[in-house]
Amino acid sequence: EVQLVESGGRLAQPGESLILSCAASGFNFRTMYMTWVRQVPGKKLEWVAGITSDGAGTVYADSVKGRFTISRDNNHNTLQLHLENLETDDAAMYHCGIGWPTTSKGPGTHVTVSS
Secondary structure: OOEEEEEOOOEEOOOOOEEEEEEEEOOOHHHOOEEEEEEOOOOOOEEEEEEOOOOOOEEEOOOOOOOEEEEEEOOOOEEEEEEOOOOHHHOEEEEEEEOOOOOEEOOOEEEEEOO
């Protein structure tokens, strides 16, 4: 059974940094393209970042480029998203997902950005 469990979300102030983590199990993590997506209630799911199976290739949404960094550890089946210089528009539920469009995603971890 595919399991994706995100963690690390919290209340942060604008300009702060956060690291989100995703623990993956139940599938061959090291062979899969992985993504981070986010959603605000009432709005569409927004793709944030993607990373190739070997971690060599990364892509980002324009809204987070230069501020967010996606990475993975294939030895520990974990995916991370390093968020820097947070903005109020970054507040959302963040999910890690398999592929894009995502075939599976976790329940999410909530990031609130407020001063």
